[in-house]
Amino acid sequence: MTRWLPRTYLTLVYLLLYVPIVVLVVFSFNDSRTGYAWGGLSLRWYESLFNNRAMVNAMWNSLWLALSAATVSTVIGALTALALHRYRFRGKKLLNGMLFVVMMSPEIVLAISLLALFLLVGLQLGYVSLLLAHVTFCLPFVVITVMARLSGFDESLPEAARDLGASDFTMTRTVLIPVIMPALLAGWLLGFTLSLDDVVVSTFVSGPSYEILPLRIYSMVRVGLKPEVNALGTLLLVFSLIMLMLSQWILIRSKR
Amino acid sequence: MHSVMQQPFKTAVLILVWGWLLFLVLAPNLLVVGASVMTRDPVSFLSLPLNLDAYRQLFDPLYLEVFLHSLYMAAMTTLVCLLIGYPFAWALSKVGKQRQLILIFLLIVPFWTNSLVRTYALKLILATNGLLNSALMSIGLIDEPLQLLYTEGAVIIGLVYLLLPFMILPLYSVFEDLKQELLLASHDLGAGRFSTFVHVIVPLTLPGVLAGVMLVLLPAMGLFFVPDILGGSRNLLVGNVIKNQFLDARNWPFGAAASIVLTVTMAFLMFAHRLSKRRIGEEGA
Numbered sequence: 390m391t392r393w394l395p396r397t398y399l400t401l402v403y404l405l406l407y408v409p410i411v412v413l414v415v416f417s418f419n420d421s422r423t424g425y426a427w428g429g430l431s432l433r434w435y436e437s438l439f440n441n442r443a444m445v446n447a448m449w450n451s452l453w454l455a456l457s458a459a460t461v462s463t464v465i466g467a468l469t470a471l472a473l474h475r476y477r478f479r480g481k482k483l484l485n486g487m488l489f490v491v492m493m494s495p496e497i498v499l500a501i502s503l504l505a506l507f508l509l510v511g512l513q514l515g516y517v518s519l520l521l522a523h524v525t526f527c528l529p530f531v532v533i534t535v536m537a538r539l540s541g542f543d544e545s546l547p548e549a550a551r552d553l554g555a556s557d558f559t560m561t562r563t564v565l566i567p568v569i570m571p572a573l574l575a576g577w578l579l580g581f582t583l584s585l586d587d588v589v590v591s592t593f594v595s596g597p598s599y600e601i602l603p604l605r606i607y608s609m610v611r612v613g614l615k616p617e618v619n620a621l622g623t624l625l626l627v628f629s630l631i632m633l634m635l636s637q638w639i640l641i642r643s644k645r
Numbered sequence: 646m647h648s649v650m651q652q653p654f655k656t657a658v659l660i661l662v663w664g665w666l667l668f669l670v671l672a673p674n675l676l677v678v679g680a681s682v683m684t685r686d687p688v689s690f691l692s693l694p695l696n697l698d699a700y701r702q703l704f705d706p707l708y709l710e711v712f713l714h715s716l717y718m719a720a721m722t723t724l725v726c727l728l729i730g731y732p733f734a735w736a737l738s739k740v741g742k743q744r745q746l747i748l749i750f751l752l753i754v755p756f757w758t759n760s761l762v763r764t765y766a767l768k769l770i771l772a773t774n775g776l777l778n779s780a781l782m783s784i785g786l787i788d789e790p791l792q793l794l795y796t797e798g799a800v801i802i803g804l805v806y807l808l809l810p811f812m813i814l815p816l817y818s819v820f821e822d823l824k825q826e827l828l829l830a831s832h833d834l835g836a837g838r839f840s841t842f843v844h845v846i847v848p849l850t851l852p853g854v855l856a857g858v859m860l861v862l863l864p865a866m867g868l869f870f871v872p873d874i875l876g877g878s879r880n881l882l883v884g885n886v887i888k889n890q891f892l893d894a895r896n897w898p899f900g901a902a903a904s905i906v907l908t909v910t911m912a913f914l915m916f917a918h919r920l921s922k923r924r925i926g927e928e929g930a
Binding site: 476505585 | 662748760766868892897
């Protein structure tokens, strides 16, 4: 009894987690307009998706935003992790604490605080405000990923580089960066996905000049059912799956 | 020792990081605290006399009801996640190592997929003429479709669906650390299964429970798009109130005060989490 019970339970919960996703994918190929009944196989929703110029535009905007937010947060996050790992400085605990708080705070708290800031300094809401906000919420995740990699790292290597006369900058470039490379890639992929998925923060800090995908989906699904969303959701799902597998593959390979 | 030549690199990095955090985390949060004690202004959003009206407004019966209802839904979400997640994490920690990796991977996949799209997928299932109702009617369990969508239950289902992995992962990590010897010792000392569970397993997994509660309860109050899609206008979260006050009603002091309530809740939960970890650290030493 003790063996099959946990297994059945695990299977059941996984089933519940995946049923909606499977339903979404299946219905994205549904020819029926009503959205509930099955009307035969069709790619019409994918077609209408790509014929929708505003949608394609939002897609490109989102990709560009995710790309830049992931890159900026990886650079700053990696430097932060290196500093936290190697240097002693005043306020180190505070820095750690602030990153932790950013990670734990409800997104909506971060969202309104950033909106208040942007309006105060007179920054027009659009690409720049989105970028600043997205980098801020991605940052702690990159720092954690890189820190985890650094904590399992042999301290004698940088010591040796220094003894051989390498400057701090040279040592970082030639010894540390190669070591944390897998974590950088994993952190970048995580940041990319977080940015691409964000609804809460983007709702507050985006303006009409820069429409992004999650907000477009949001306005579509609030009223009734839109079969195009099934198709779009399926595409996003496949995309994130590829990203996730890539990041896992990088991390696992680097451990060997 | 670090030579003088090494300092510019360190200084540059620290200025960059501190600058970012001070400007985009600390300053904005102070602004929100400031906004919460100012007066609402239709033109410039905020104006002087400082006062506590916004906090008083939180206790206005109309809003108090919304807050309590939101808190109730968030608490139910957390409870359901805990009830599903605790045995789940336990069972997961007992599976063979190789299979565990795959199962964990399957657990993170939803986390990486668009939460908006997944909430929408639930709508396909819960709608009046959706899959669940059709299935129940076709097997003759019900004659007329049930009203599942736009109910309190739908919001809770949506939140549980999105947040369950956040409960499971910290729980899984404490179950992984649970030392088998302690369980054996408890058994050898004559404790039964129930007694071992209450006196050994529960206290040792408490930090994981609190971490999970923190990761579920807070978003469960903030994820405004879940009620928007599944809950209709009567099942609002604190997040919906904050969003409406900031973006539609333009009552910033009140929105800010509501957001501070969330922050205070977070601080309280973080404190409890630290406390529980410290207690175990001392007992283990």
